[in-house]
Amino acid sequence: MKAPGIVSQNITLSIDAMGGDKAPDMVVEGMDMALKDLPGTKFILFGRAPQLAPLLEKFPTLSANVDLRNAEDVISNEEKPGVALRSGRKSSMRLAINAVGEHEADGVVSAGNTGALMAMAKFVLKTLPGIDRPAIASVLPTMNGEIVMLDLGANIQCDAENLVQFGVMGEVFARNVLHIQKPSIGILNVGTEVLKGNDSVKQAAAILKETHLPIDFYGFVEGDDIGAGTVDVIVTDGFTGNVALKTMEGTAKLFAGALKDELMKSLFGKMGALIAKPAIDAFRERFDPRRYNGAMFLGLNGICVKSHGGTDAFGFCHAVKLAHELVTDQLNEGIKEDYARFSSEHHTIPLIPADE
Amino acid sequence: MKAPGIVSQNITLSIDAMGGDKAPDMVVEGMDMALKDLPGTKFILFGRAPQLAPLLEKFPTLSANVDLRNAEDVISNEEKPGVALRSGRKSSMRLAINAVGEHEADGVVSAGNTGALMAMAKFVLKTLPGIDRPAIASVLPTMNGEIVMLDLGANIQCDAENLVQFGVMGEVFARNVLHIQKPSIGILNVGTEVLKGNDSVKQAAAILKETHLPIDFYGFVEGDDIGAGTVDVIVTDGFTGNVALKTMEGTAKLFAGALKDELMKSLFGKMGALIAKPAIDAFRERFDPRRYNGAMFLGLNGICVKSHGGTDAFGFCHAVKLAHELVTDQLNEGIKEDYARFSSEHHTIPLIPADE
Numbered sequence: 001m002k003a004p005g006i007v008s009q010n011i012t013l014s015i016d017a018m019g020g021d022k023a024p025d026m027v028v029e030g031m032d033m034a035l036k037d038l039p040g041t042k043f044i045l046f047g048r049a050p051q052l053a054p055l056l057e058k059f060p061t062l063s064a065n066v067d068l069r070n071a072e073d074v075i076s077n078e079e080k081p082g083v084a085l086r087s088g089r090k091s092s093m094r095l096a097i098n099a100v101g102e103h104e105a106d107g108v109v110s111a112g113n114t115g116a117l118m119a120m121a122k123f124v125l126k127t128l129p130g131i132d133r134p135a136i137a138s139v140l141p142t143m144n145g146e147i148v149m150l151d152l153g154a155n156i157q158c159d160a161e162n163l164v165q166f167g168v169m170g171e172v173f174a175r176n177v178l179h180i181q182k183p184s185i186g187i188l189n190v191g192t193e194v195l196k197g198n199d200s201v202k203q204a205a206a207i208l209k210e211t212h213l214p215i216d217f218y219g220f221v222e223g224d225d226i227g228a229g230t231v232d233v234i235v236t237d238g239f240t241g242n243v244a245l246k247t248m249e250g251t252a253k254l255f256a257g258a259l260k261d262e263l264m265k266s267l268f269g270k271m272g273a274l275i276a277k278p279a280i281d282a283f284r285e286r287f288d289p290r291r292y293n294g295a296m297f298l299g300l301n302g303i304c305v306k307s308h309g310g311t312d313a314f315g316f317c318h319a320v321k322l323a324h325e326l327v328t329d330q331l332n333e334g335i336k337e338d339y340a341r342f343s344s345e346h347h348t349i350p351l352i353p354a355d356e
Numbered sequence: 357m358k359a360p361g362i363v364s365q366n367i368t369l370s371i372d373a374m375g376g377d378k379a380p381d382m383v384v385e386g387m388d389m390a391l392k393d394l395p396g397t398k399f400i401l402f403g404r405a406p407q408l409a410p411l412l413e414k415f416p417t418l419s420a421n422v423d424l425r426n427a428e429d430v431i432s433n434e435e436k437p438g439v440a441l442r443s444g445r446k447s448s449m450r451l452a453i454n455a456v457g458e459h460e461a462d463g464v465v466s467a468g469n470t471g472a473l474m475a476m477a478k479f480v481l482k483t484l485p486g487i488d489r490p491a492i493a494s495v496l497p498t499m500n501g502e503i504v505m506l507d508l509g510a511n512i513q514c515d516a517e518n519l520v521q522f523g524v525m526g527e528v529f530a531r532n533v534l535h536i537q538k539p540s541i542g543i544l545n546v547g548t549e550v551l552k553g554n555d556s557v558k559q560a561a562a563i564l565k566e567t568h569l570p571i572d573f574y575g576f577v578e579g580d581d582i583g584a585g586t587v588d589v590i591v592t593d594g595f596t597g598n599v600a601l602k603t604m605e606g607t608a609k610l611f612a613g614a615l616k617d618e619l620m621k622s623l624f625g626k627m628g629a630l631i632a633k634p635a636i637d638a639f640r641e642r643f644d645p646r647r648y649n650g651a652m653f654l655g656l657n658g659i660c661v662k663s664h665g666g667t668d669a670f671g672f673c674h675a676v677k678l679a680h681e682l683v684t685d686q687l688n689e690g691i692k693e694d695y696a697r698f699s700s701e702h703h704t705i706p707l708i709p710a711d712e
Binding site: 080141142143153156157188190195197198222223224225226227228236238239240242243244245246247248249250251252253254255256257258259262263265266268269271272273274275276277278279280282283286287 | 436497498499509512513544546551553554578579580581582583584592594595596598599600601602603604605606607608609610611612613614615618619621622624625627628629630631632633634635636638639642643
């Protein structure tokens with residue numbers, strides 16, 4: 001993502017200090033790193049104060065910009081979303097979300113339990129007008145640059161209407177945050193022909209094709225179009241999206257591991273790797289998953305960013321910067337505008353019949 | 357895949373000469389390559405005889421083992437499965453399948469239109485007893501060796517029963533063809549907890565968990581478990597499986613391309629790559645998609661292998677060798693036995709209720 005033209009002042013982010021494998025240390029350190037790039041940002045930090053106060057002392061500049069609030073409860077990774085929603089009212093996660101709901105903060109970041117965060121954020125913040133279900137979106141590296149893909153796991157089953165809403169939200173994201181002037185949208189499918197796929201994708205494609213909104217609908221894309229960067233926005237249901245995202249991660253690991261294995265097997269391999277180290281490091285940096293850390297919950301009436309639970313301070317710093325950017329770029333205002341225009345017209349579009 | 361212990365004699369394969377981007381040249385050349393490793397194999401080759409006869413002349417050993425049969429019609433890649441089924445009765449693809457149906461050949465290989473091949477093969481060969489729908493399966497490289505994944509695109513929507521059948525077929529495949537003594541089976545899902553996913557995967561998991569068959573059911577796996585080789589058999593619906601497979605291909609391309617880019621940018625990168633060339637070549641060979649060419653249509657009452665349409669002679673050779681191996685390893689006999697045992701018991705298993 002490019003940096004926004006103007007860094008807005010007076011942005012306050014609320015942070016769940018207790019989520020993530022290495023929390024709260026990596027959270028506080030990540031906030032400090034983010035603050036260096038985003039001077040003027042204020043934080044409200046929720047978590048166990050007796051544990052957090054001594055941590056904050058190590059970062060004086062950060063401390064001066066943090067409002068520390070005690071929260072006794074922590075939502076575990078094993079907690080079911082429904083249970084977290086009912087019994088986690090005093091948790092660091094819930095209080096951090098509440099700060100956005102009560103307009104104390106402009107956005108919230110947590111590296112905790114994804115399902116609980118989504119359930120609570122949906123309950124507290126509600127969805128934007130016209131959006132039935134929020135989606136999890138993430139920026140991904142491709143051959144040509146970056147794309148956004150959604151949904152990555154919030155909605156296991158999606159109808160055509162959901163997919164169309166994801167398309168509209170993704171388009172605004174690509175425009176406002178990735179700064180792509182006229183982003184192209186593709187729906188993930190098992191083939192590019194019109195008759196391929198299930199009813200949801202076929203109907204969603206028909207709707208997006210016919211809309212009068214200035215949307216550049218490409219059509220269907222396949223799994224290999226993700227890495228190829230064929231379109232700027234890839235729309236899919238949460239089941240397929242989650243599997244695709246994790247398959248990418250697994251394939252990346254497999255390749256990196258196997259390449260290292262082969263290089264380390266021989267002296268020439270080791271020598272070559274040593275000489276080419278700067279190039280290999282540049283390659284590694286380009287795909288460093290920490291640089292892509294931060295999944296966005298799109299469609300909520302408030303900015304909510306989920307950091308990977310296993311990340312470190314550098315990764316959490318990126319999630320904080322992403323939340324800051326989503327506020328600066330007025331993502332939600334864009335979605336509201338577009339969706340209002342979209343929903344006023346698209347009910348007239350005939351749905352194509354099911355064809356299996 | 358390991359080579360089978362004993363190479364069976366008197367195996368006849370029927371080949372569609374006309375399918376694939378570089379057909380028929382790469383088909384004939386691939387057959388010749390395969391014959392060198394599989395002496396004694398006989399072929400029935402279907403296609404345009406005036407075009408094929410001069411091609412075969414270049415390969416005298418192959419020619420002596422080929423029964424060339426003229427077929428005027430060719431199924432195009434654009435042909436819809438239903439149309440191909442109705443009007444392609446004299447096509448090279450259909451006649452090649454018929455040879456298996458009429459027990460002239462032990463298995464068929466085609467690099468043509470996947471949908472048409474599946475429709476025709478299902479019509480001519482029928483499914484094995486107890487199998488409702490055939491699945492497309494493929495062997496994939498992982499961190500630890502090789503796994504089999506199915507379905508990769510034959511069935512867009514699958515119920516629990518379909519997934520269970522895929523599990524049984526995949527288990528037999530891993531045992532008989534990959535020679536894994538007690539293969540573990542996982543169902544692809546968006547999380548590993550019992551309550552995750554849609555109804556189909558939850559119910560299928562419940563059935564496979566309770567079965568008294570000596571099946572090693574691991575539970576749910578996620579997208580990154582494919583590359584990690586967490587289980588030997590990955591079961592999924594055709595929509596998700598197709599997207600996952602193509603996402604793997606796309607990610608592999610993205611990484612290979614980006615690594616090359618970075619290495620070629622600098623002199624040290626180029627030098628390092630040159631010195632490490634044998635290691636890089638070994639890495640490349642390990643993941644050469646041609647070595648994994650050949651998707652199997654499991655569940656049919658006959659061996660049917662689909663080669664990638666874009667492959668070359670080396671890739672087609674692998675598809676031919678795979679078909680030969682499936683015959684030798686008596687894959688279908690194993691599926692029949694297992695499924696008969698399985699279906700006689702599993703109807704007593706209670707299905708878990710839907711929980712979203």
